[in-house]
Amino acid sequence: MEKLEILADAAKYDVSCSSSGSKRNNKDKGLGDSKGYGICHAFTEDGRCVSLLKILLTNHCIFDCAYCVSRKSNHVKRAAFTVEEVVDVTINFYRRNYIEGLFLSSGIFDSPDYTMERLVRIAKKLRIDHNFNGYIHLKAIPGASDELMKEAGLYADRLSVNVEMPTEQSLKLLAPEKKHIDVIKPMEYLKKEIIGYREEKSLNKKAPVFAPAGQSTQMVIGATKETDMEILGMADYFYQQMNMKRVYYSGYVPISNDGRLPMIGTPVPIIRENRLYQADWLIRFYGFKVNEIVGFDQPHLDLDIDPKLGWALRNLDQFPVDINTATLEMIKRIPGIGHQNAKKIVAARKFNRLLPEHLQKMGIAYNRAKYFLAVPHPFSIQKDFTSVQIKHQILSLQNSKYKSDFSSQLALF
Amino acid sequence: MIYDGTYQGWLTAIFDSYDHKLNEVCFLKEKTASIPLFATPHYVITDEIKATRVMKGLKQRLSAEGLKNLYNIYLSEEEKSEEMMWRFVKYVFECKDNIEQNFSNSAVWDVKKLAKKVKREAHRMEAFVRFKLTKDHLFYAIIEPDHNVLPLIEGHFKGRYADQRWLIYDARRKYGIYYDLETVTTVELEFKLGAGSAKAIAEICDEREEFFQELWRRYFSSVNIKARKNMRLHIQHMPKRYWKHLPEKMPEN
Ligand code: SF4
Numbered sequence: 151m152e153k154l155e156i157l158a159d160a161a162k163y164d165v166s167c168s169s170s171g172s173k174r175n176n177k178d179k180g181l182g183d184s185k186g187y188g189i190c191h192a193f194t195e196d197g198r199c200v201s202l203l204k205i206l207l208t209n210h211c212i213f214d215c216a217y218c219v220s221r222k223s224n225h226v227k228r229a230a231f232t233v234e235e236v237v238d239v240t241i242n243f244y245r246r247n248y249i250e251g252l253f254l255s256s257g258i259f260d261s262p263d264y265t266m267e268r269l270v271r272i273a274k275k276l277r278i279d280h281n282f283n284g285y286i287h288l289k290a291i292p293g294a295s296d297e298l299m300k301e302a303g304l305y306a307d308r309l310s311v312n313v314e315m316p317t318e319q320s321l322k323l324l325a326p327e328k329k330h331i332d333v334i335k336p337m338e339y340l341k342k343e344i345i346g347y348r349e350e351k352s353l354n355k356k357a358p359v360f361a362p363a364g365q366s367t368q369m370v371i372g373a374t375k376e377t378d379m380e381i382l383g384m385a386d387y388f389y390q391q392m393n394m395k396r397v398y399y400s401g402y403v404p405i406s407n408d409g410r411l412p413m414i415g416t417p418v419p420i421i422r423e424n425r426l427y428q429a430d431w432l433i434r435f436y437g438f439k440v441n442e443i444v445g446f447d448q449p450h451l452d453l454d455i456d457p458k459l460g461w462a463l464r465n466l467d468q469f470p471v472d473i474n475t476a477t478l479e480m481i482k483r484i485p486g487i488g489h490q491n492a493k494k495i496v497a498a499r500k501f502n503r504l505l506p507e508h509l510q511k512m513g514i515a516y517n518r519a520k521y522f523l524a525v526p527h528p529f530s531i532q533k534d535f536t537s538v539q540i541k542h543q544i545l546s547l548q549n550s551k552y553k554s555d556f557s558s559q560l561a562l563f
Numbered sequence: 564m565i566y567d568g569t570y571q572g573w574l575t576a577i578f579d580s581y582d583h584k585l586n587e588v589c590f591l592k593e594k595t596a597s598i599p600l601f602a603t604p605h606y607v608i609t610d611e612i613k614a615t616r617v618m619k620g621l622k623q624r625l626s627a628e629g630l631k632n633l634y635n636i637y638l639s640e641e642e643k644s645e646e647m648m649w650r651f652v653k654y655v656f657e658c659k660d661n662i663e664q665n666f667s668n669s670a671v672w673d674v675k676k677l678a679k680k681v682k683r684e685a686h687r688m689e690a691f692v693r694f695k696l697t698k699d700h701l702f703y704a705i706i707e708p709d710h711n712v713l714p715l716i717e718g719h720f721k722g723r724y725a726d727q728r729w730l731i732y733d734a735r736r737k738y739g740i741y742y743d744l745e746t747v748t749t750v751e752l753e754f755k756l757g758a759g760s761a762k763a764i765a766e767i768c769d770e771r772e773e774f775f776q777e778l779w780r781r782y783f784s785s786v787n788i789k790a791r792k793n794m795r796l797h798i799q800h801m802p803k804r805y806w807k808h809l810p811e812k813m814p815e816n
Contacts, residue, residue, distance in 0.1 A: 151777065151778060151781055154781060154782055155781050155782075155785045158782050158785045158786050159785045159786070161786075162786045162787075162788060163788070164784070176722055176723065176725050179615060179725040180725065180726060181724070181725070181726050181727075181743075182723055182724075183722050189686075189689055189690045190690055190800070191690045191691070191799050192690075192691075192783060192801065192809070192811055193796075193800040193801045194783070194786055194788075194797065195787050195792055195793070195794060195797045196788050196789075196791035196792050196793050196796075196797070197791075197793040197795075197796030197799075197800065198791075199800070200783065200786060204784070204786065239778065240704050242771070242775050243775070243778075245694065245696070245702065245724070245727060246693060246694045246695070246696070246702070246775060246779070247692050247693060247694050247704070248693065248779050281726075323634050343806060353730055401790060401791075403790050403791070404678075404790075417790075418788075418790050418791055420791060457749075469578050481641040494664075494666050497664035497666070498664055498665055498666040498667050500664070501662070501664070501665040501667065501668075502665075502667055504667060505667075508666070508667035511667070512666050512667075512670055513676075530718075553647065555783065
């Protein structure tokens with residue numbers, strides 16, 4: 151039991167948790183399935199979702215990365231699981247409906263290949279011996295051989311190589327033994343394989359799948375000096391060049407007294423992390439370009455308002471928008487109107503002309519959206535507010551609602 | 564309209580309302596019926612043919628999703644749900660075209676909203692069912708959802724746990740669904756009080772059951788990052804009313 155505590159504790163700083171993006175049907179009356187959308191089975195007291203059994207195979211590590219609890223020079227209790235133990239716990243947790251599957255990472259003991267080989271063995275055992283169709287996410291160990299990577303992809307739903315540090319300089323500073331290229335190389339390999347297998351699958355239905363949920367990566371935020379522009383630029387590079395499914399941003403939790411790092415007790419940059427996720431979301435689902443959200447004149451995201459509102463305030467000339475005639479793309483850009491609601495508006499306006507009261511009824515944050523809407527009401531006067539005035543009014547609205555904790559909540563508009 | 568509380572019964576009631584050209588109706592379930600003053604009671608006799616005809620009419624005018632939403636509202640068991648369904652159905656039959664997307668109409672919107680609430684709870688139950696393993700290899704779980712969601716989650720669990728026998732029991736409505744490795748059946752049974760106590764678990768459960776519960780509890784507390792604690796968010800995602808049946812939220816015994 152203690153082993154599980156140690157190795158779950160060490161794995162918790164990896165924020166990727168999603169179990170979505172892979173559809174694996176239960177076959178031959180086996181155990182489990184993956185639905186393609188994630189199920190969060192529990193939520194920790196810090197409000198994050200627990201959907202996978204997330205553990206390290208071991209926290210013994212031959213490396214000494216400054217930002218990592220498992221680094222060689224850190225004095226922590228060390229432990230390691232056997233292959234059988236991981237399989238047994240996974241199956242028993244899954245059967246009790248505690249989890250959607252396994253997220254397995256590891257410190258590097260001995261050599262990358264030695265470590266990776268064990269990770270692969272666990273996935274293989276689950277799939278073959280136990281006919282397990284739940285979700286499996288393996289950490290690809292940088293430096294492991296291509297053959298092992300390939301095998302991993304055949305059993306896992308997702309593979310990830312964490313860049314951890316957004317830039318080469320930061321990596322050099324905090325993990326002098328590592329090189330950026332060690333991370334980029336396996337990413338490129340995975341990209342190539344994923345695309346290759348997918349093409350084959352489209353020609354031949356019986357072809358095996360390779361990491362069907364794609365690859366993801368994680369960046370630690372706030373341990374080093376990068377701007378949001380650099381971070382989002384890097385993320386964009388991963389999305390565009392590496393076909394990355396997700397980039398995760400992990401606000402640095404101070405865990406050591408190291409002159410190169412923020413002191414212990416420095417607060418976790420939760421709001422900044424939240425803003426990065428919001429910006430990332432805008433880029434992936436709302437058609438925004440990185441340089442619309444951050445630029446050289448403003449390399450950091452606003453902390454007091456979300457990036458969509460920030461963009462709208464900087465581009466007031468694009469407003470007001472008439473929801474009865476505007477394109478879906480433009481409606482999605484109105485603060486207070488999300489993806490789903492934008493689609494509903496476009497569907498509903500076919501029946502009759504939409505008025506403010508309809509929007510309110512549809513659950514749209516009208517008090518926020520109203521500054522950006524062209525209202526067809528004959529009695530309402532369209533006041534010309536400046537962006538400063540609008541921001542002020544929206545903020546006072548927000549504060550009255552969430553006074554106690556201006557919050558780390560992941561508001562996905 | 565006094566009906567037997569089944570979906571078929573309700574559909575029959577709709578048929579009767581049209582048949583008798585009634586415009587102002589309210590619905591009561593037989594068991595709970597206390598007839599309001601000044602109302603003329605009409606006793607609905609559930610009739611498959613009538614129900615099917617109403618269903619057919621609805622199918623012609625609604626998408627599969629719209630039809631499902633209506634059923635979800637029925638499962639919501641909320642006080643005004645039947646009236647809500649009635650207003651919606653009336654509007655559906657008034658118009659020739661499909662009106663599901665007309666979100667500026669409150670009959671449409673109310674249905675959508677409540678259906679979503681039921682769907683959300685069903686989804687939560689898919690997440691928060693916690694099985695315990697008994698000595699004779701049955702995985703059983705107890706839940707107490709606000710809405711009657713067992714019919715909605717049956718398929719999910721059947722697909723997922725095809726190789727184990729399981730039972731999910733709704734303690735509020737006193738019935739369960741049971742899978743015997745072949746099919747899922749509805750079972751009515753009375754669970755004894757205290758079925759969840761440590762002693763009861765030790766008696767009926769597999770020898771490793773406690774071990775895995777404890778392991779899960781420990782896992783759950785060790786993945787928490789104290790520096791990021793946010794109880795408001797925690798409770799929003801995992802409402803307190805469900806805690807009773809979640810081992811990770813139970814005090815250690
Ligand atoms: S190699 Fe990985 S586990 Fe080892 S110290 Fe670096 S980050 Fe931590």
